Amino acid sequence: KAGVTQTPRYLIKTRGQQVTLSCSPISGHRSVSWYQQTPGQGLQFLFEYFSETQRNKGNFPGRFSGRQFSNSRSEMNVSTLELGDSALYLCASSLGRNEKLFFGSGTQLSVL
Amino acid sequence: GESVGLHLPTLSVQEGDNSIINCAYSNSASDYFIWYKQESGKGPQFIIDIRSNMDKRQGQRVTVLLNKTVKHLSLQIAATQPGDSAVYFCAEGGTFQKLVFGTGTRLLVSP
Numbered sequence: 001k002a003g004v005t006q007t008p009r010y011l012i013k014t015r016g017q018q019v020t021l022s023c024s025p026i027s028g029h030r031s032v033s034w035y036q037q038t039p040g041q042g043l044q045f046l047f048e049y050f051s052e053t054q055r056n057k058g059n060f061p062g063r064f065s066g067r068q069f070s071n072s073r074s075e076m077n078v079s080t081l082e083l084g085d086s087a088l089y090l091c092a093s094s095l096g097r098n099e100k101l102f103f104g105s106g107t108q109l110s111v112l
Numbered sequence: 113g114e115s116v117g118l119h120l121p122t123l124s125v126q127e128g129d130n131s132i133i134n135c136a137y138s139n140s141a142s143d144y145f146i147w148y149k150q151e152s153g154k155g156p157q158f159i160i161d162i163r164s165n166m167d168k169r170q171g172q173r174v175t176v177l178l179n180k181t182v183k184h185l186s187l188q189i190a191a192t193q194p195g196d197s198a199v200y201f202c203a204e205g206g207t208f209q210k211l212v213f214g215t216g217t218r219l220l221v222s223p
Contacts, residue, residue: 004155033209043156043201043213056210090155098208100146103155 001027004104006091012110018079021107025072025093031055032074033101034066037088046089049074050096078109086111124220131189133217135202138183142204145178146211147187151198159187159200161208189219197221 005024013019025032033056034046045058049068066076072093078085088108092101125131137145143164148156162169162176162185169176175188185202199218203211 031209035213042215043203043211045210045212048209056207058210092155094208098144100158100161100208101156101211102158103148105153105155 004091004093004102006089006104006107008107009105010108010110012112013081014112015081015083017081018077019081019109020075020077021089021091021109023074023076023091023093023104025074025091026102029093029095029102030072031094031096031099032068032072033092033094034074034076035090035092035103036060037090037106038086043090046076055097081111083111085109121215122218122220124222125192127192127194127221127223129192131187131192131196131219131221133187133189133200133202133219135185135187135214136183137185137202137204137212137214139204139212140180140183142206142212144205144208144211145176145185146203146205146208147174147176147185148201148203148213149196149198150201150216156201192219192221194221194223 031050033048048056052068063079068074088106090106092103146161147159150156160171173190177186199216202214205211
């Protein structure tokens with residue numbers, strides 16, 4: 001069974017640009033969560049989607065958004081990129097609520 | 113606010129020793145406590161979890177202890193192996209999906 005797949009693996013953008021990251025969950029998993037990981041702030045929850053609906057949201061500005069499609073695949077978008085957005089963005093999927101998370105290897109975003 | 117912290121940023125042990133990684137949490141309302149292992153270049157990997165109505169849970173070579181009185185969580189790894197070298201995170205939450213992670217402890221295992 002394939003794990004959580006995130007694309008692209010690495011991304012370099014400049015300030016002011018926007019970026020879209022993609023996540024394909026494990027087959028059969030309907031919940032997708034996104035986390036940001038930085039050396040300074042650690043792992044921080046961004047949002048969670050279940051059946052195309054955002055179920056939870058973390059404390060991030062509105063520049064961070066996401067969506068989930070009917071096949072459970074998810075995308076997250078960051079608009080007007082700032083240097084501080086440089087981070088590893090991790091996607092995790094689970095069968096449902098209160099089922100353990102399986103993480104992908106992440107997308108390393110560098111904002112120059 | 114919510115916070116999860118770790119006592120030691122780096123733990124160095126010899127192969128075969130038992131390792132203990134500690135974690136303090138502040139949200140007494142959390143229902144789930146989870147330990148993750150993260151190796152370089154990979155996402156966090158689930159190790160073991162414990163619910164707030166339990167004090168101890170054992171897995172294969174790992175044991176998690178929860179002390180709700182002092183809001184303390186620990187991960188014990190028996191017979192530590194070089195492959196256990198990684199960063200270990202504790203996490204807490206009301207659900208498995210929206211977790212608050214600790215800052216991480218790096219475990220270094222020497223042969």
